[in-house]
Amino acid sequence: MSRVPKLSALLAVGALALTALPSNAAQPSRSSLASAFQSASAKYDVPREVLVGVGFAETHLDGHHGAPSQANGYGVMHLAANNVNKTMSEASKLTGLPVAKLSKDDASNILGAAAVLDSYADQAGLKDRSRIGEWYSVIAKYSHSADAATARLYTDEVYKMIGLGVRTAGVSTDPQQVTPDRGAYAKVAPLGAKVQGADYPGAIWDPASTSNYQVGRTQAISTIVIHVTQGSYAGTISWFKNPSAQVSAHYVVRSSDGQITQMVAEKDTAWHARSANPFAIGIEHEGYVDQPSWFTDAMYRSSAALVKNIADRRGIPKDRDHIKGHSEMPGNDHTDPGPNWNWDYYMQLVNDGNPNPPQYNFTTWGNGVNVRSAPKLSASVVTTLAGPTRVFVECQVQGDTVTAGGYTNNWWSKLRDQKGYITNIYIDDPNAKLPGVPDC
Template identity: 60%
Template sequence: MHARPGPWRRAALALTAAATALVLSATGHAAAAPPPAGPRPLADAFARAAAAYDVPRDLLVAVGYGESRLDDHEGLPSQAGGHGLMHLVDNPTAHTLDTAAALTGASATALKHDPATNIRGAAAVLRSYADAAGLTAKDRKDKGAWYESVARYSTTRDPRTARLYADTVYDHLAGGLDATTPDGERITVRAQSVAPDRGRYAATPSLDDGVGTLSTDYGPALWAPAHSGNYTVGRSAAVTQVVIHVTQGSYAGSISWFQNPSSNVSAHYTIRSSDGQVTQSVREKDTAYHARSANASSIGIEHEGYVDNPAWFTDAMYRSSAALTRHLTDRYGIPRDRAHIVGHAEVPGNDHTDPGPNWNWSYYMQLVGGSTGGGTVNLNFTSYPTLRSGSTGDHVKAAQSLLNAQGFSAGAVDGAFGTNTVNATKAFQSARGLTADGVIGRASWTALLSAGTKPVLRSGSSGADVQRLQRALTAALGRTVGIDGQFGSGTTTAVRDYQSSRGLAVDGIAGSGTWTALQAGR
């Protein structure tokens, strides 16, 4: 999502089936049945932290779900400097990470990288806010009494954004949660009626209700202006592109980050994952700081979520974003093709990877009503041959796209294996512990094709992650594994063959161990 010098940033599916699967897997809301028996480290961590600091367990889970979908992203920080699944923040204006360290005695490293410690730190921070608000032991049993403490946890200075954050947490409580973590653990919260005591936020206009100033550029959008130092009034070029971003953080957190004078970033619009709500932060006539070289000539659209977790990319989000993009292409006469509707990673002079390999460009462009040409890259092949300097063609385009998506800049996806692609390949190989020779053979293909999250997949699973697994197995085994997104008997056999040949436990299930081996290029 970033533009000016500043913080970091880190595939096509079948149309209808993929969209439906995304909705079912991403909302997290359901009538929660009892979770299965077995090891439950994250659930136990929530229970222990809640008991230790007298914070309602369900409230603590709802805060974590809203921040990260219970994914710690392997310790990498969000765009706002937030860490772990509870998003403990360390940036120039917010320091909940330091507060958690002082309250718990845990190190900043443990709070960033150990999920249980991260949860404990968040519980300690919330309890300190409750104490400051004067909540008694009796009050703390009432989830509704925690509203102001939850709003404060957002770290935003804007009361409307703080209310949006807290309202989202209480919406999760009302709807219930049935979420599966990246490690396959199931976390549930029963749907419950909670009357939030909004206290000083009761008089604050709700962005969710569309109260207050609305966008004058796009009717359906709410208006929450970015800090004046995070964009430039006016433009130096005509609008010719729409740039698609992923926030690397929550919806409310990203809107708040644009309002933070220390961020030096902004986007024109942000789309919420759960329902496709749109908030505008910069007027279209002005230059948002979102895509460096393309700032002056583009409109930036952020999408709530993280590039490595496709659960954020719901059908509601795709449809809402596509409607906005249709509006923009009509208004500015922008061609509806992939040369003019681009990802952040495709903008020259940028070092970001969003929207990443989990963004479904084919589906999105069909919703926009445009052409998927001018940039769509095929990743599905019956084999993955060795590539080196001088190679050309669609396999090279696939490799370049995958390298760019993982943050190793191969430059333009042009199908020509030149110096940039060689250097990007060497950097990727070095990062994965592979021989850094700049040649993409079996091991490098396997690591590239499998890169991403490590969901537990088994017979009956379907979707983008299954396709990713099937591509990686095709490269690793040196034989064709049908790439159809359906985990059937053929994929089960391929997984078992891979596990057996690599000395792994042979169960036909792609779990953390199998993914780890694939991503290491084994």
């Protein structure tokens, strides 16, 4: 749902181990972002782990250059300005900072969120601020969710981040063994306890507001549209329940584990792709188009299984003419799912459920001559090397945005949970074929 400009896809060059970098180059330095959390925590007596947990659950600590989410939320901490969530104006009143600065300056945004959380803690009568488990109701209020179940979904995700610890964008927190005091929320059934989806057995049924979609169809279903939420999973579900949103999708997929919530029955017309709405099924994916860390393997696999099910049930060809991105639909000005969405891998999963994701791509060069292979899914990719001897071969695994040799690239990079180091191979025969990709 975003108009974020395309990222460049330059090849990272150099024989060195790669380190993940934040995707937004305009963000403050790592040290200044970490310092902002520390300062805000000290000023407003909000545990740093709570601040970082909220920020990571909302945005993965990326301010996105001040661009708004679909719910009109801004910055690392998603200070919002909509009809049900007014944390932006609250932050401005509490800190005296203008909205423009709270929206675009990460340190101010974090400070504003701390001020709001502090005020909510005061209202809740929270006495011992150091007891992280007792912040549950305060965090739930910060979410301004459409209902208690969605508020619990949101807050449980924050506590999950607190429990795991966060290490990204130069900000780190140690894992905390915390038992959240859910209070009244302990009686609220988690979202996953709701009934199965109306159409897909693997989904949870949690309907959107009836003000945000049209009952019935005026055209036969022929297209499946892939979206990115420009926001969090819980926030998107809450937004689709807001009668003023005037937007919805049939399904929403969570990044961390691929959980799916169905919000509009397929027989009805969700509002997600303008003129394509009458013949399309919309699937939203948690995250932001310019931030590849949201596009997990769990998300790809879960979404692909959903698409395969829909296509098989409805006789929709499983190809790119019928499974499209939002940006490819007529009459739309959005960019999602964007350049970080791995269409090749996704369509492979949709069509044959191959359990092995593509791990390696490669490039070659030597003595001033570059020979680059096209990205392939097969593990037996080879190419003929014309030109000089002593050709250098570089292999990397897919993953997060990295910088090496003066280039930034979000495609040929390192998976967070694998070593992924570059390997040097020298081939003396200029007409030799490269070894199979996994041998790199």
